[in-house]
Amino acid sequence: MASEHSNAGSRFGLESTPSSMLLRFGKRELFLCRDYYKRSYRSNPLIECCAGVQPGHLQILLFRRWLVVMSKSH
Structure with a gap:
C-alpha cells in the first residue's frame, strides 16, 4: 500500500x-520534485543516476x- 505526502521537508536536503x-x-x-539545481556540467538529456546526498x-x-x-524510510 502506498501513502502519499505532499511535503517532504528537508529530509532529502531539498x-x-x-x-x-x-x-x-x-x-x-520515493521522492519526486522539480530540480532547480544549476549543474556545472552538461547532464544527459534523458536520464542520469548518481549516489544521493545521504x-x-x-x-x-x-x-x-x-x-x-x-x-529507505526511517
Missing part, C-alpha cells in the same frame, strides 16, 4: 515545493527537469 511528492511503499520512499539514497534526474530520490 526544499519542499508545490510540485513535490513523497510516496512510501512499506520500508521504501548513504543509501539514489538520485535519478529525468529529462534534466525532474529529480527522483529513492531511499
Whole structure:
C-alpha cells in the first residue's frame, strides 16, 4: 500500500515545493520534485543516476527537469 505526502521537508536536503511528492511503499520512499539545481556540467538529456546526498539514497534526474530520490524510510 502506498501513502502519499505532499511535503517532504528537508529530509532529502531539498526544499519542499508545490510540485513535490513523497510516496512510501512499506520500508521504501520515493521522492519526486522539480530540480532547480544549476549543474556545472552538461547532464544527459534523458536520464542520469548518481549516489544521493545521504548513504543509501539514489538520485535519478529525468529529462534534466525532474529529480527522483529513492531511499529507505526511517
